[in-house]
Amino acid sequence: MTVFFTSDTHFGHAGAIGRFRRPFDSVAAMDAAMIDNWNAVVGPEDEVWHLGDFAPRTPPDRMAALLDRLNGAKHLIAGNNDGPATLRLPGWASVGHYAEIVVGETALVLCHYAFRTWNGMYRGALNLHGHSHGQLKGLPRQIDVGVDVWEFRPVTLARIREKTARRGARKPAAA
Numbered sequence: 001m002t003v004f005f006t007s008d009t010h011f012g013h014a015g016a017i018g019r020f021r022r023p024f025d026s027v028a029a030m031d032a033a034m035i036d037n038w039n040a041v042v043g044p045e046d047e048v049w050h051l052g053d054f055a056p057r058t059p060p061d062r063m064a065a066l067l068d069r070l071n072g073a074k075h076l077i078a079g080n081n082d083g084p085a086t087l088r089l090p091g092w093a094s095v096g097h098y099a100e101i102v103v104g105e106t107a108l109v110l111c112h113y114a115f116r117t118w119n120g121m122y123r124g125a126l127n128l129h130g131h132s133h134g135q136l137k138g139l140p141r142q143i144d145v146g147v148d149v150w151e152f153r154p155v156t157l158a159r160i161r162e163k164t165a166r167r168g169a170r171k172p173a174a175a
Helices: 016-021 029-041 060-069 157-169
Strands: 001-006 046-050 074-078 092-096 099-103 106-110 128-129 142-144
Touching: 001 157, 016 029, 074 128
Parallel strands: 001 046, 046 074, 074 092, 106 128, 128 142
Antiparallel strands: 099 106
C-alpha cells in the first residue's frame, strides 16, 4: 500500500479553471483529466489523504459518483469549500479537520490550511496543506499538496521529498 496526498481538486467547479489558471477547456475535461491522473497513480489498495475542497457547489449525488470513480481508500481533511454534504459522503474512509500521521518514519501534520507553526516542526515533522493553489511561499518542511502544484494528481511523500530536495539543491550556498 502506498500513501498519497492531494488537495483542491474542485471537481465540478467551473470557476476553478479561470481563477487558478487551469489548462482545461471545460469542467468535463478538467474532471476527466483529474480522474484519469488519480487512477493512473493510485491503485485500489492505496490510501489517499485529500486535504480539502473536493467538489464545491456540486450536488451530493454527483460528488458521490466522482468519489466512487477514484481508486484507493480516501480520507478527507475538510477544506473551506467542503460543506456538510461533502463530509457525509459514504465513500470517505475518514473525515476530519486535522490529522497527524506517520508515513515511514516521517511525522506529518495534515490540514487544509498552511500553518506558521505545527507539532513537531523542529523535530522534522512536515506540514502538508492545500488551500493556496501554489500561491503561498511556504516555510521549510511545509508543502502544498494541491493539484495545481502536482500536475493535477495525488503525490507520494517520496515524490514530495524528491522535488523539495531538488529545489534545495538549487539554492545558492551561504557566503
